[in-house]
Amino acid sequence: MGLPRFGRPKGFEGDSSPNLYVANCGPAVGLSYDSIASVFSAFGELKGVFAADDSGARVIVSYRDESSATAALEAFDGHPCPDLGGRSLHIRYSVIQPTSQVNDSVPVSLMASELNIPGLYLLQDFVSIKEEEELLAAVDARPWKSLSKRRVQHYGYEFCYETRNVNTRRKLGELPSFVSLILERISSFPNLDDSANIVLDQLTVNEYPTGVGLSPHVDTHSAFEGFIFSLSLAGPCIMEFRQYAECAWLPNHTSSPSMKMQSPEDDKSFLRRAIYLPPRSMLLLSGEARYAWHHYIPHHKIDLVKDSVIRRGSRRVSFTFRKVRTGPCQCEFPQYCDSQR
Incomplete structure (x- = not known):
């Protein structure tokens, strides 16, 4: 399956979401997707870690349930994370963007x-x-x-x-x-x-x-x-x-x-x-x-x-x-x- 389409967190009006937009995090800053998944999985089962955009420095961490995402956000937002190179992460909730178009990806x-x-x-x-x-x-x-x-x-x-x-x-x-x-x-x-x-x-x-x-x-x-x-x-x-x-x-x-x-x-x-x-x-x-x-x-x-x-x-x-x-x-x-x- 292809990369999910996530909406930008700007203007998100929900109390919470199982998906987190995580900035200062990704391959461009020396963090692999596996290492990111390993750290964030401590808060609950993950659906996956995806590129948030083309920068390589922002990712979407997607959980199975909202409570896991909330716990991770409260623990990491604005704080240095020793297990991710001591980087300070900037986190907001994100949502999957609904679309009526045919998925533009193919296996x-x-x-x-x-x-x-x-x-x-x-x-x-x-x-x-x-x-x-x-x-x-x-x-x-x-x-x-x-x-x-x-x-x-x-x-x-x-x-x-x-x-x-x-x-x-x-x-x-x-x-x-x-x-x-x-x-x-x-x-x-x-x-x-x-x-x-x-x-x-x-x-x-x-x-x-x-x-x-x-x-x-x-x-x-x-x-x-x-x-x-x-x-x-x-x-x-x-x-x-x-x-x-x-x-x-x-x-x-x-x-x-x-x-x-x-x-x-x-x-x-x-x-x-x-x-x-x-x-x-x-x-x-x-x-x-x-x-x-x-x-x-x-x-x-x-x-x-x-x-x-x-x-x-x-x-x-x-x-x-x-x-x-x-x-x-x-x-x-x-x-x-x-x-x-």
Whole structure:
């Protein structure tokens, strides 16, 4: 289950609540969730300890009953707590925020096989820590292009965000030498009989600051062929996959790739899957995963993975490798294909 939605304690008009908003407490000030739970559990059974916000310095301590929360508040509010590094805690009651919206979280898997999406693969530790450092140093030595919320670099061909396509008549050159090792390993990627014949000629490097994600999208069928490889470096993230029942987000006329599309967010009927991408892991989208599922990175600073709270790093850098398509797409998913609609 996802993180509960707690209301801010400002303006709370109740005498008490089983939930406590605790400031000056959390991973950002050197206190683990386990250590916090251990101290507060002395006053009663806990439902859990949750992040109150993205700061890492404020938590919600949730009890089974109100009397336990009251006892903890009276004992700790405004007083140093020896078992929590001597920190003075600032505590108020909090409440779970009622909502009629669909929960915006989805259970997160650690393995691609758990998602049951054909063509989706994830290899962990695809590069070593030393190789990761060298790759990051290589791109940081080159100029970045700033977008609204992130920075990018393009190699081989430049991706045009306005048309969601590439200009095949304007080649930037060969892929840089610092990714040669990655390309060599991709050529022997397991589970794909024809992976050795893959010739990748386009690379986009994305740098995501903390809390910045990616809107739901399918890489344009007519722009790229059937294999998309994405290497995650520096920081972790959650990637969600969505398959929409309707295809209103596709342009009606393939002759105009720049046509404005309806946002997939307007369609609330979709299947959802999510996977955790640790640093140095390589994700492959192929077949149905590439052609028929939107992929999406939620705009979070904190993710819940198997009941563990994972803070995103100060940056995440992805290397996405693709093969530019030179003709129309003839995939097996015409309902999602801009070439076949």
